[in-house]
Amino acid sequence: MERNLSMIALFAALIAVLTLVPQVHLPFGVPITAQGLGTMLCGTVLGAKRGALAVLLYLAVAAMGLPILSGGRGGLAPFFGPSAGFLIGFPVAAFVIGWIVERWRAGIGTVSFVASVFGAIPVLYAFGITGLVLFATKETSFATATAAMAVFLPGDILKAVLAAAITRSLARARPQAILSRA
């Protein structure tokens, strides 16, 4: 219990630290960040339930006003903005990634990569695109929003590679810390 709690707090802090790494803004109001990498690691290392809880903790603390969302934003405002769909999708993505890593018992590197790609691309994009379309003006249709997401693809695949490499190294150095396979 204490261990789960401190690991969840640690990974929530990890997302915050990764998010504060410098990032690039896209024209329609959604920035590219290493935030996604943190979300992936929550799923691959902590597993479905704890991973989702870590992301929820991060979002809750951000909503309480710490400037730890992308671009140094914080407070309740971003949850009403164009990237709200992504914020809602993050815990779901972490849950799906963790669920795959828990169930599919092949090599942890490969599984982490496949799970991260699946969770961060189809699952998260579905939430993000819905948020963009609901928020943006009439000019934005589902098709244009989906096409715009292509900008994120190379970055997200790179992040999945990084998440898999880090998870595999962690599994070697601290096998007992990989709660998703405990």
Added chain:
Amino acid sequence: MLSLTSPIRTPFHRIPAGPKLLALLLVAGVTMALSNPLPLAGLLLAVALLFAAGGAGFARHGLRVMRPVLPLAVVLMAWHLWLNAPEAGLVMILRMLVAMAAANLVTMTTRLDQMIAVVQRIAAPLRHIGLRPEALALAIALMIRFIPVMSTRVAQIGDAWRARSRRRPGWRIVMPAALAALDDAEQVSEALRARGGLS
């Protein structure tokens, strides 16, 4: 280092966190419902006046924390000019400014412990689905503490690298930093257990 609470005391500091958060939700709801630039600009002026009521130093601080929004606002306006929809862009930017300024006002005038107390109170009903409010409050405090701890670890490992090598540290310090962070978390959990744990 991370807290955004303003050290300058204002009358707003004395209002309890609960009502301030409710007012913020209300303002955010109203900005989403308005789709006309004029009332939104009026709302922005009202929030600016609230900041001014806190004194000149407080208002300057308020402007400073809004600075990260500026590049985004410029990019958004350019994008909407390119789409030939300047009014939609203006509405979007005004909404963003009003909601963020109001949220910052609440953040700057509410101490973190008050905020955690509100979350603990809101989370009380979650006891029935197995989430204990005390555990949540502890997790929030731990996470906030872990952020500077982790940044310090990364800085220390970077310094150690630079003491040994003339090359820049880069990705090679990622794993040692991650392992140090994991070990910190293990130590914290042992310390919690040693003090009687969460039971």
